[in-house]
Amino acid sequence: MDRQSFFEGLKDTLELEEKVSEETQIHLTSLSTLAIIAYVDENFEKRVKVADLKNVGTVSDLMDLIGRDKFS
Amino acid sequence: MHITSIEYYLPENILDNSQLAREFPEWDADKIFEKIGIDQRHIAKEDETALDMAVKASEKVFSNFDRSMIDFVLLCTQSPDYFLPTSACILQDKLGLRINIGALDYNLGCSGFVYGLAVARGLISAGVAKNILLVMSETYSKFIHPKDKSNRSIFGDGAAAVIISESDKKGILEFELGTDGSGMNNLIVPNGGLRNKFNPDEKDFIDENEYLRNNNCLYMNGPEIFDFTIEQVPGLVTRVLGKNNLTIETVDYVIFHQANKYMLDYLRKKVKIPAEKFYQNMEKTGNTVSATIPIALKDSIDNGVVKSGDKILLAGFGVGYSWGAVVVEI
Numbered sequence: 001m002d003r004q005s006f007f008e009g010l011k012d013t014l015e016l017e018e019k020v021s022e023e024t025q026i027h028l029t030s031l032s033t034l035a036i037i038a039y040v041d042e043n044f045e046k047r048v049k050v051a052d053l054k055n056v057g058t059v060s061d062l063m064d065l066i067g068r069d070k071f072s
Numbered sequence: 073m074h075i076t077s078i079e080y081y082l083p084e085n086i087l088d089n090s091q092l093a094r095e096f097p098e099w100d101a102d103k104i105f106e107k108i109g110i111d112q113r114h115i116a117k118e119d120e121t122a123l124d125m126a127v128k129a130s131e132k133v134f135s136n137f138d139r140s141m142i143d144f145v146l147l148c149t150q151s152p153d154y155f156l157p158t159s160a161c162i163l164q165d166k167l168g169l170r171i172n173i174g175a176l177d178y179n180l181g182c183s184g185f186v187y188g189l190a191v192a193r194g195l196i197s198a199g200v201a202k203n204i205l206l207v208m209s210e211t212y213s214k215f216i217h218p219k220d221k222s223n224r225s226i227f228g229d230g231a232a233a234v235i236i237s238e239s240d241k242k243g244i245l246e247f248e249l250g251t252d253g254s255g256m257n258n259l260i261v262p263n264g265g266l267r268n269k270f271n272p273d274e275k276d277f278i279d280e281n282e283y284l285r286n287n288n289c290l291y292m293n294g295p296e297i298f299d300f301t302i303e304q305v306p307g308l309v310t311r312v313l314g315k316n317n318l319t320i321e322t323v324d325y326v327i328f329h330q331a332n333k334y335m336l337d338y339l340r341k342k343v344k345i346p347a348e349k350f351y352q353n354m355e356k357t358g359n360t361v362s363a364t365i366p367i368a369l370k371d372s373i374d375n376g377v378v379k380s381g382d383k384i385l386l387a388g389f390g391v392g393y394s395w396g397a398v399v400v401e402i
Contacts, residue, residue: 029281029282030222030281030282030283030294030295031107031294033281033294033295034294034295034298034334037295037298037299037302038298038302038338041302041342042338042341042342047299047302047303049299050293050295050296050299053295054280
């Protein structure tokens with residue numbers, strides 16, 4: 001997936017007001033965790049574990065978790 | 073054998089989203105509805121137990137079935153009146169059923185109806201019983217912390233009573249079942265059993281998902297449960313269809329455990345089930361745990377969505393972890 005589409009998808013998924021970049025902070029609640037699991041599963045056919053998401057503070061951390069090779 | 077009758081009972085008291093929004097001002101009623109698809113739930117009164125609700129649902133089912141024909145009672149509940157005696161034994165007495173019959177409780181949640189059908193099919197196939205009363209009755213509301221807005225939004229109380237009878241009809245087809253107890257801590261009432269006794273001095277705390285709770289109350293790790301369903305449900309559906317020589321195209325209708333709208337929307341898309349053959353209606357009842365599938369089945373039949381001769385895939389999944397699916401023909 002190209003990075004821009006990923007950022008836009010993530011903005012919709014997390015219902016964020018601001019434009020998303022790698023530096024954007026991710027505030028993990030029960031619902032946002034669920035939404036990220038669904039978004040990653042749907043778009044990358046990869047399941048991210050809830051425990052791994054606990055270490056995610058920014059969009060960049062999430063991209064590391066998904067795997068940088070998945071982005072163009 | 074086949075399912076001959078289904079009835080359900082919901083407690084009178086209703087908790088709607090506007091009431092939740094008043095109790096939790098930061099909680100937006102419209103947003104709750106949009107996410108979880110639940111507008112109201114029925115909540116048992118302080119002195120109304122799952123056993124009382126089981127009696128009411130069963131009495132409804134006996135309005136068109138002779139109770140003296142019942143020769144086995146299966147009661148699925150995680151909120152029994154007592155550790156002992158068995159609630160199903162008390163139910164036999166309260167319903168005035170014969171005494172030369174079998175009765176047992178089993179403790180399962182969202183997968184409970186499918187497991188009840190599996191046991192009923194076994195009992196009838198083995199010649200042990202001919203007419204089984206299968207009751208699912210649950211009052212999770214009694215386990216939920218009053219300040220736990222998340223679980224109070226999702227769960228409702230309810231009971232369903234179903235009769236399964238021996239017949240020439242093949243109404244309960246092949247099953248696929250699964251169990252993984254390693255997920256036990258993700259949906260649990262930690263205290264109150266014999267491992268950790270109920271502690272009246274238990275302190276409230278904010279959990280990792282930012283919800284208030286304490287260990288005497290129901291805890292559900294929503295993201296972990298969601299992850300579990302993504303992992304297990306697609307394969308469960310594929311395997312049960314395979315065992316029944318069906319496909320998503322040839323099965324007439326699909327009823328999943330009515331967990332919440334968000335989860336069901338996602339699973340439906342992932343499994344590629346057309347919306348028109350997928351039941352989704354938890355708006356007025358919420359997640360009634362083991363009772364959701366029989367309530368949905370009854371409503372689908374009454375609404376004419378499900379017709380005689382239809383093959384319906386039922387799938388339940390949740391606490392345990394425990395999951396199961398079956399195809400039934402109405």
